[in-house]
Amino acid sequence: MTEPVxxxxxxxxxFYSFLDDVEEVKVETPYGDPSAPASVGSVDGRRVAFIPRxxxxxxxxxxxxxxxANLWAMKELGVERVLGPCAVGSLQPHVKPGDFxxxxxxxxxxxxxxxxxxxxxxTTHVSFADPYCPVTRSAFxxxxxxxxxSLHDGGAVLxxxxxxxxxxxxxxxxxxxxxxxxxxxxxxxxxxxxxxxxCYANVSLVTDYDVGVEGEIAxxxxxxxxxxxxxxxxxxxxxxxxxxxxxxxxxxxxxxxxLAGARFEV
Numbered sequence: 602m603t604e605p606v607x608x609x610x611x612x613x614x615x616f617y618s619f620l621d622d623v624e625e626v627k628v629e630t631p632y633g634d635p636s637a638p639a640s641v642g643s644v645d646g647r648r649v650a651f652i653p654r655x656x657x658x659x660x661x662x663x664x665x666x667x668x669x670a671n672l673w674a675m676k677e678l679g680v681e682r683v684l685g686p687c688a689v690g691s692l693q694p695h696v697k698p699g700d701f702x703x704x705x706x707x708x709x710x711x712x713x714x715x716x717x718x719x720x721x722x723x724t725t726h727v728s729f730a731d732p733y734c735p736v737t738r739s740a741f742x743x744x745x746x747x748x749x750x751s752l753h754d755g756g757a758v759l760x761x762x763x764x765x766x767x768x769x770x771x772x773x774x775x776x777x778x779x780x781x782x783x784x785x786x787x788x789x790x791x792x793x794x795x796x797x798x799x800c801y802a803n804v805s806l807v808t809d810y811d812v813g814v815e816g817e818i819a820x821x822x823x824x825x826x827x828x829x830x831x832x833x834x835x836x837x838x839x840x841x842x843x844x845x846x847x848x849x850x851x852x853x854x855x856x857x858x859x860l861a862g863a864r865f866e867v
Contacts, residue, residue, distance in 0.1 A: 605679030628674035663763040663785035672793040682800040689782035690811040706757035709788040716789035724865040737802035744843040756781030760788040772813025800856040
């Protein structure tokens, strides 16, 4: 493979089977193997790389996904923009199963995950005030509205360690903070993309209400999450393809210069 790939996608196996001229590319990284070899193909003439973040058979639970290897592999392929769709639970009554949320904020409640490429000797502090690329976010919002999706522009995703779901007490606390959705993979995926100066944006598909929302809601099950996700997979795929077509060739956001002024050097 010689032609650079401008766009990367993390997600489930329902995506890459619709790419044109798919080629499997194995990328070696300093952080071990990615979740799977990249599937590289095209969407309306634009080169796209796809990696299933949980592995081909969904064998990698959220806390052991090789996030650093995945992002490094994307960078090695030439990716400048990363799309990070994921499934989430809702923490607010007005955010309903089947809705899409284009998140603009992130709250990290994970522990023990390798969440930086910069362990020294040069100390590097990358700004993360706004975790998601504004240009890529706008493309998600505009395309989602054009497709008539039930879509929320903005919202905070709370990222928990997993693989377990929340207790009712935890869920009530999270909901009381005003955070919109809950997930297990957005951190450190988003910050690692920023550290490599790649644009990153998320679209979250709401699969269920978390157990502390709207009083006595039945405890979430993996089967229910999968059912709702599968029902909306076609909508998600169409949204991603539309966003890829909308993304401008030139990057005008600050993501490409995220390391400028971030390093403490004597």
